[in-house]
Every structure is written in structure tokens, then in C-alpha cells.
Amino acid sequence: MFEFFFKYPWPVFTKGKLVLLGSWPVWVLLLLIVVSVAGLGWLIWRSLPEAAPKMQTWRAGVVWALQSLLVTLVLVLLWQPAITVAQLKSQQNMIAVLVDDSRSMAIADSGRDGKTARETAAVQTLNAGILSGLQKRFQTRVYRLDGGITRVGSVDGMQATAAATHINDGLKQFAAETADLPVGAVVLLSDGSDNTGGIDVETIGALRNRRLPVHTIGFGKERALRDVEVDEVSVASRALADSRMKATVSFEQRGYAGGKTTLVVKDGDKALASKEVTLDADGVVQTETVFFNAGTAGVKRVQFLLQPMASEENIANNATTRLVSVSGDKRRILYVEGEPRWEYKFIRRAADDDHSVQIVSMLRTTENKIYRQGISDPSELADGFPVKAEDLFKYDGIIIGSVEAGYFTPRQQELLREFVDKRGGGLLFLGGRFSLADGGWGASSDSELIPTFLPNGKNTFHRDPATAQLTPAGTESTVTRLVDDSAKNVERWKKLPYMMDYQEAGNPKPGATVLAEMNAGRARLPLLVTQNYGRGRTALMATSGTWRWQMSQALGDPTHDMFWQQLLRWVAADSPGPVQASMPVLRLMDDGHARLTAMVRDKEYTVAPDAKVVAHVNGPEGGSAMVDMAPVPNDPGSFQAEWTAEKPGSYLVEVTATRGSNELGRDVVTFERTDGVAENFRTEQNRELLEKLSSQTGGKYWKAEELARLPKEISYSEAGISVRDTKELWDMPIVFLLLLGLMAGEWMLRRKWGVI
């Protein structure tokens, strides 16, 4: 239809350039148009007083517009408009046909019946005239596209068995391999399921530099009818043994809105947690939080599974896994207490039952005596609170009990700040007679470490009962999670026995998070407040009376100990060592390329750019390798290494940093390479990607009903060997129709208005 009116196919207009073949300058045309339009306007305006009354209104403007358009059109035609467009020379160019043969192309949801495998439908499409049509005018080459591209002799016999689709890598490889060939265009037949996340700018740039259009033909349903798919799982990659872990699972579904399924967390065959979920509306990304226990030390492959629904089209995308490295290390927390009190005893007892946390405490029993517990040798803390960074930074966390700020020297106060800011440790302030505002902390140099604006003045500590309750933030926190079920957890907190005392801690600072509040009389005050500070984190617990949770509940009730163990782990678990190894991606999908980075510091946690850093990689089937890590320019203390994980499986990398003969520290990071798993996800046709690829390269996304035109229209390309053709436009049928239409339109309007 388009061609009937416009004489030429659509690509001529989209790819071509408009020119005027007339010998007179363009400015003359413009001048004539302006003069003509203005003259017509003047004439109409002059004759208005004598015109019929009806024509003295807006109708005169309509007439003027129609006449102006007519004159303009005639003037433009006099200048001989034409389009110049590049066109591939017949039989001198090559058309590349890339056929996706990844496993997702085996899904049977294509063809007229909707039950043909995508790969089969692609082959049928090519054999239905496309390929032969192309071959009449061009040379053709057929390629298999999966992890890369492989040339094949024929499309027949293609099997959708490849483990992955890397469209980006395939196009990049194609552009490189055919750099010296006259490729006129690329035809890509795919479902658009790219496992590497899309087409990068570099690849698009390479294609555009060659003006090489990529025409795409999509296969597969754009929307599944009945499917539940896990999108993303967010969970910490490291944890202490027996920690309560929090995972956020995002998923979406189609066809089961309002239905119920179960979210299960598994370690091998062992179920760690489960949660019933009600499915949201179709296509809506739903997020659920689930808590589970990290278990014993070791590398865990934790699976997050949504139980398949009835008649689900694809159940391979209902589950995904994450590696979690569970450490058996014991984190040491320095607890400074200014007076003997029950809270001290019961916190220590809670830590006694936690294999991952050890409290090293110094308690002022008298004015001049300090009682130490949990020390590793008699010299530890023998001189009181450390005065050197390397002594203090050995600890992973610090608790400041009922101790005045003035008990610490200015140097020690500065060390406390550096402990959080520079070392990345956790610091917890407890309520008490000599704590917070009553201990002068609000006026100290460390006041910024406290996550609230402490009240002015003293007498903020009260030996009166207060009850606790969670805030919305507390309901989602692992620190305050006493019962797995969120609603029951909130109720559990409300039923906790009252605390013996409370302290007014003031208002939370911007950025601080209040996890729990307390009801003291008629007042509601912050109880547990956390904040991030520098590389570390700080918190305050504005009471010293939680020991009643232990003494006033039934024997064996775990509440008190569980809460304190979780809070102590929050304080210490995330404190990094001197060497901190990391990888941007811990799950390599069908691609073994791994980038390992490490930040190296010395015992005072000052960056150590002069360190020697080596990564020892242990892979599957006993494979191992030593990789030297090189300093990153302009980032002191940062080291980096590139490495390829050849085989799928779990890898453990131990990074060791030394300075001379001294070891600065070591860290372990785990990752895995999974092949073929990504193909199970996002199996719907990614039309958006295919359309974007086409539009960015000058190609087109072809619908099934348009494919017959492909062999002809593909020739309008500037790539390969092409010639520029000039196509005159004056004799397009649409031009004559327009001329007639304008004149007829004016006549009909005049008749309608009765002015003829």
C-alpha cells in the first residue's frame, strides 16, 4: 500500500536523503513560497470587506491555508525534489544470516500453531523464501549464534542445544571476522534471550562504523501465559556460623495472580526456611524477604526455590542458587564497662553460647581495679583501654557500657572514631548511669559516632520500667528477628517483659535507623538505633535492663540470648580484615572471565600499596592456580587480577598480602561458574532488545507478515559495495492526489459554505 502511493518502498525514505534537482537556488524557492503565501494573504484580506458575511470569519483563513499549501507544493515540484539512497550492488555483496541455536530456542511456542520450536520456526522462515530471495541478489552466509558465531553450510539440521546466547559477543566476533568482506547487512533470527545482559556500546559502535544494519526476526512468545520466574536474589555472600541470614527474593509471575506457592531456602536437600507467598498481579515484580540460619562453617550453595505451580510452562526458572561462605572464625568484641551491673553479666552469658563471637571485657570493679574477662593472654588489656591503633584494631567490635566519655583520653576517643571510620569496625553504646548524655558523650569529640542527637544535660537515665516494640525497620532487620514470621515477631516483641530501666537518647540523626522503640510511661523513645559511619557502623541500645528478658521468661526461652547474639554479630561480623578480597560478580554465567580485586591495609589499617598480593585459586576437580595481583593505578592499596575459570563449578580464592617477610593478612572469596543455567531464565522473546539492536544499527525488527519484503528492502544499505541512486519524487501518485485534494477541498468547502 505504501509503495502504491509513494512509488518507492519505505526504506528509501528512511535511509535516503532528500535533494532538489532544480538548478535555481533553494533560497529562491523559499523566497517565492514566502512571497506567494504573503501575497495570497494580502489579496484575501483586501477582498474581505466585499466578501460574503460568512467568509469574513475564520473561513477566510482556511481558504488562505489551502491555497498557500497548493502554491507551496507546486513551487516545490518545480525545483524537482528527489531522494538519493544507497543500494547494495547485486551479486557483489554478502548477507550474513545469524541463527540463534541456544537451548531457549528449543521452547515450542512459535509458528502459526504456537507449538513449533523456535529453532524450527526460524529454519522454516528462512526456507520459506527468505533465504532464496536473498540468494537471488546476494551471496549469503549462514552462522550459528550461541556463545559466539560458527559458520555453517546450511540452516537445515540446526539444533537448539547450545548452553548460552551471547548476542553481543557473537556480533562483535562477526564484525571482527568480516572486517574485510563486503557485508551488506546482517539478518539475526533469535528470541533475544541474551545471557550477558545486552549489547554493549562497543559492539554497536563497531557495527555503526561499518554502517552495517542488523535486521532482526524475533521468535517465541513475548509474554508467557503461565509461569513463575525468580528474577533476583539478594543475600550476603559471607556470614558467621549459625548466623541468621536475610535474603530478598524478587520474582514475577503470569497466569497465577492471587495464587499461593511456597518460597523454600535449601542447602542441598536440607530445607533451611520456607515461607508461603501469595502471588501478585501478572508481570509485577514481587519481593519477599526470608530469614534462614547460615549453619555450620563452610561454603554453602543455597538454593532459593519457588514451588512450581500447576501447568507451569517453564519450571527451570523457579529456582536459583547463591554461594554463601560461612566462616567459623570467632569475632572478638571489646566490651568496656564502667561499673558492675546485671546487663554486663547477661550479655556475656549470651555471648558464651555463641561460637562465633567472643567478648573480651574490661570492667571497672572499683575506682582503681579493672577486671578482665575473655582475654587471650595475661598481657591483653593489662594497661587498660588500648592507646595504639594496632592494639585496638585487633578487635572487630567495641561495646561502650556505663562509662563516661571522660574515662577515655583524647587520643583514645580519636582511636574510637578511627576504629569505626578507618578500620570499619562496629561500635555499640549501651544505656546506663554513666552512658550517653549522662556520661558526657554528647559534648565529646565522639558525639558524631552516636546515632542520635543526645539530649542536653544529665539525668536522662531512669530506673523505671519500659517496654519494647519494633519499628517498621525493625520488622525487617536480622538483629531484631526473634521469630521467622514477621507478624509473629512483632507480637513477640510486644510481649517481652519490661526492661528494668531506660535512657533518653534524643532524636535519631538523619540516616540513622530506629529498629526498636520503648514505651516509658507515656513517652515513646528510641531503644535501638543504628547508623553507618565511615567504613563501619555504630548503634546504641538505650537501656541496661534487658536482662529481665532472661530472668523473667520461662527457663529455656531463647529471646534474650538470641537478640544479643544477633546484635553482637551485627556489631562485629562485617568488620573487614586488613585484606579485603572481592569480585564484582560472584556467579559467572557461561563465561569464565573473572576479575578479582583486593584492598590491602596494614595493621593500622593504612593502605599498603607496597604489599605483594597473591591469589591462590582452588577450582573444581582439584584444579588450582596462583595468580599475582597487580596494583591498580591511582588507587593506592588496591590490587587486581584477571583470571579465567575454565570449568563450571565452585571456586575458592584465598588472597594473601605480605610486606617483606610479614604477612599483612588474608581473605577468602568464593564464586561459581554456571553453564547453561541462564538459558532457563528470561525465556520470553526479548523483543525490546531486538528492536533496539535494529534501530541502533539502521536495521529493522521484522514481523512475520512483513518478511516477504525483506529480500528486497534489505538492499537499501550503505554497508558493503553500494551505489547511490537518485529517485525523483514529482511523479509519485501521492503528489497528484495531494494537488487534486487541495483544490477539491477548497471547492467543496466553498460549496458547503454557500459562497460559490
Next chain:
Amino acid sequence: MKLLQAAIFSVIAAVFCVSVSAYQRTADWGYQPEQSNVKAEFAWSRLAYNSNLGYSGYGYGRWATWSRDYPKADRQFLIALNRLTRIQGRPTEQVVNLDSDDIFNYPWVYAVQVQTWSFTDEEAKRLREYLLKGGFLMVDDFHGTADWENFMNGMRQVFPNRPVEDLQNSDEIFHVLYDMDDRFQVPGEQYIRTGRTYEKDGYVAKWRAIRDDHGRIVVAICHNMHLGDAWEWADDPEYPEQFASMAFRVGLNYIMYGMTH
């Protein structure tokens, strides 16, 4: 005739009531001085218990053995506690018993004359739970073999299977505040009159304890000594200072241990 029936019924009722009363154990808490409302971290808690002497001729409520040396010993000790340590102690004592859950608000408790204590099953259960949850019990002022057996009769109701052990000098409880390797027997006030440091056949001071599953002392047993008397009579010029000093050090160490373990 009706008058005779009423008289007979009255006599029977009276005999029944007296009989029931006679079989009941002593349940009189004895002298109750005014208690303090001062709020502090530590409250010296004295355990008031039912005595098994109720049927043995010592009187029906006249002599409550739990209150021996009470309250002077308690208050003199609290003076020392507040003066010598950073513990914020309430200036007056707190009497607790095992008939209510109020004892759980006082994680350290002191009991004397424990050879006379007697528990119902419910009381024994409450004391057991108190100790296993984190409470600490110090017992004092009982002497000799017979007292030990009577003490253990009650203790076995609380902990049927937990062993009693003799504490060694190296135990943390003797070093938590004062180093106390040189302990000796602390006699009661009777020393002033008799010159004897022992009572009955309790010739040698026994420093014993019962521990929980983590090895923490939950019951500290001061057998064949009378620390309470030493605190009570510490201001008596005739009572030797070294006994009073030792008693204070023991008490302070035991409290400090109870507040740290």
C-alpha cells in the same frame, strides 16, 4: 440436745484446726524492718524460706531462721559494698521468697541457716529455674555434719544430680575482686565468748559450690563459717577485725562473681 450437738461440733472443729496448724511448717517471715524504695542496680536480697523446724519445738513462727543477723548484717555489708566497689547498691536489703516470681528481679540472693530450709516442689522448681536462668545463691551460717545433711536435703530438691565440689584457690571466685588464697574460718559472734572458731563439729571451713552446665558457680556454699555474724558484729570492738575483713572480702568477691559470670 441441740446445745450439746453444737458443743461437740465446735470441739471437733477446734481439734481439726489445731491439728492442721500443727502439721504446717513455719511460715512466719519474722521481723520485717522497713524496706527501702531507693532504686539502684544491686539489691542485697535475703532469701526467706519456710523452715522445717515448725514441728520440732522451736515455735510456730516465733523463730524464723532465715532472718538470722537480719537486717544489721545486710546493711553493714551494703555500706562496705558501696564504699569499696563501683557497684551501685541499694542501702537497704530486699527480702525475697520462693512463693512468687519477684525473686527473678534479684539475680543475687543470700540465705543463712540453710540446714533448716524446706521447699515445696513448686519452690524447689522456682529456685532451680532461678539459678539456671542466671541467678546466684550464696548460703552461709550452717555448721557440722548434721547441718550439711539437712542443707543437702533441700538442695537435692533443687538440683537432684548436680555435684557439690570443693573450690580450689585458683577458682575465679577467689580472684574476681580480691585475691583470696589465704582464707580461714570466720566464726560467728560466739567467738567473743568461747574463743572457738567453729560450731558443732564444723571444725574446718568448707568453700564449696554447685555449677551450671557452663561451669559457672550458681550456688556458693560457705559451710562451717558465719560470715553474716562477722558483718553484723564488725563494729563490735571485741570481734576480731581479721574475721570481719575476711567476711567482707568473701561477700564482695561472691557478689562480683555473681555479677560477672
